[in-house]
Each structure stands twice: as C-alpha cells, then as structure tokens.
Amino acid sequence: MAIKIMKNFLKKIFSGFFKNKEDVKLGFYGPPNAGKTSLANRICKDFTGEEIGSVSKVPHETRNIQFKEKVEISYKGKSMTFKMIDTPGITTRVDYEDFLKYKVNQKEAKIRAKEATQGIIESIKWLDDMDVVVIVLDATENPYNQVNITIIGNLVARKIPVLIVANKSDLSFPEYPVIGMSAKYGKNLDGFYDEIFKLAKKVR
C-alpha cells in the first residue's frame, strides 16, 4: 500500500515536472496573406536553419496547420524553446474565383478553396491549444477587420497572451523609416526620438 502511494506521488511529481518543461506553443494567427508563414519562416530559419512552410502571393497558401518543434530562440542572453505553430489565414469568405486572378486554373482553384475552408476550421479548433499567440496583420490594410477582433476576443476570453504584429511595414512607405507608436499614451516615444535624432544628424 505504502509503495503504491509512493509510486503515485512520484508519478505526479514527475508528470508535473515534465509538463512544466514542455515547449511553449507559439501560434501564428491572422488573415490570409498577412505574412504569418513569412514571419514563422524567418524565426525558424534564424534558429534552426529550416523553414516551416512555403509562401506565395496567392491567398490561402497555408491550408494546413504547420509545426516546427524545439525551436530554441536565444535573445539578449535569454533562451526559450518553442513549438512553432503556423496556421491557415482566417476569413469569413472563400470564393474559388478569387484564385483565378492569380492564374490558377479552375479545377485547382476549387480544390484550393475547399482546402482553405477546412484549414480555417482547423485554425479555429487549435485556438484552445496555444500558450501564446502572435496575431500577424498586414500594416497596409485596415486592422478593424471583424475576424481579427473575433480572434483577439476569443484569445482574451481563453486568457491566452496575445502579441499583435503589424507586418509589411516596408510596403507602407518603403523608402522612408516607419515606426509604430501611440502619441496619446506616449508609447514608443523612445523609438520616435531615436529616429528623429538619426535623421537630424544627417543635416547637422
């Protein structure tokens, strides 16, 4: 009896220990073509030498959940191991005719549309399993898209931490430096002054 209790106790301790040692599940969510896979690829390439998936100008290139295990990210002397999870872009509409504009033939477009709808369902089902989520938005598009708000609302309701990334900042004004800030709340004023000083030094 005493041995059984001891065995259960040790089992609990070790299962708890290994649970805490599990990699942080880092999900990449957002609308189609916002650059989720490009960002995940950049991180995976930097820290593992391999990419997570293919990218394309055609929307819904990622139509299945893609994983990269054991991605150890080292940054400023700290290191954490992540399980990277790249998800299909979420939208409320999928029309196969939209793919025809990208010279995809009708048969392939219909298959792509079907796979895209299934991918979106899969993305939503995975929301529960994430530890941390990066919402990747296209900085050239209006961020007040209801799907973005819905996804963020769901993550907040599930108490999953969210980081919103405004991607493609290079496309808004590619020839000029761009910084993200909030004048109202004084966020990233440091970045603003850095840039102003950098620019001012050019004329002095």
Place this chain on the structure above:
Amino acid sequence: MVKKEMLKNKKIKGFSIRFIPYSEIKHLGSTERIRKILDLAFENYILILQGRLRPEEETRLIEDTMAMIDHVKNFKGIELAVISSEERLSVLDKFKNRLVMSLSGGDLGAITIIGPASIVKEIKRDPKKIELMLNK
C-alpha cells in the same frame, strides 16, 4: 419600408435587409442562433442584429460558414462586422455597461451586421462607423 425602397431602385435588387431585436435570439442556444443567422444569409438577407454574439459564437459562426461553403452551392461565405457600445465609453461607463450587460444577458448597445458574401463585397469599419460595400 427599406425593402420597398430597395425594390423601387432597379439598380439594387436581389436582397433584403432584416432587423432582428436581441429579444429574438436571447433565449436561443448558440447552435440555434448561428443556424438562424446562416439561414438568413442563404436567403440573401443582410441582417442587422441588435447586440452581438459571444466570442465563442463568433468563431463558431466562422467555422459553420466554412463548412457551409463546402456544402451549399454558390454560397461564398459572409461578411461580418460588429460595433460594440463599449468602444465609445469611458472607463466608468464601461463598468456600468458591463453591469447592465450581465443583467440583460448581452451587449444591447452593440450592432452586428452580417451579409452574404455574394452581395456584400466588403464591410469597412473603424471603431465608430460601418460602411457596407455591395457587389455590382
């Protein structure tokens, strides 16, 4: 009234606008709410709903919409936008609003607009207004 005006205008045809007060969905379960919304979308209604769905119902609506695209011919999905009453409130008013919401069972000051993607090309929104762009 709106329907009659739409019918007079020959350039815009093939859809109607339906307003649903919150009382009509308040007592429905999530499955029935979503079924009601999608049924109206299949019938080419643009739906203006008083209040809003819960976050998990909004994702369920997206999931069911995707499943329906695969099963219903010519259905391309929906466009969806919500203006929440909270976006226009101060911190104190937000607190009061949440108290009222917990008593009434929903955000009655919110407005949800849902339309079939075959009719509604895009819903442009900022925190204070919604614009519907229709397909030609």
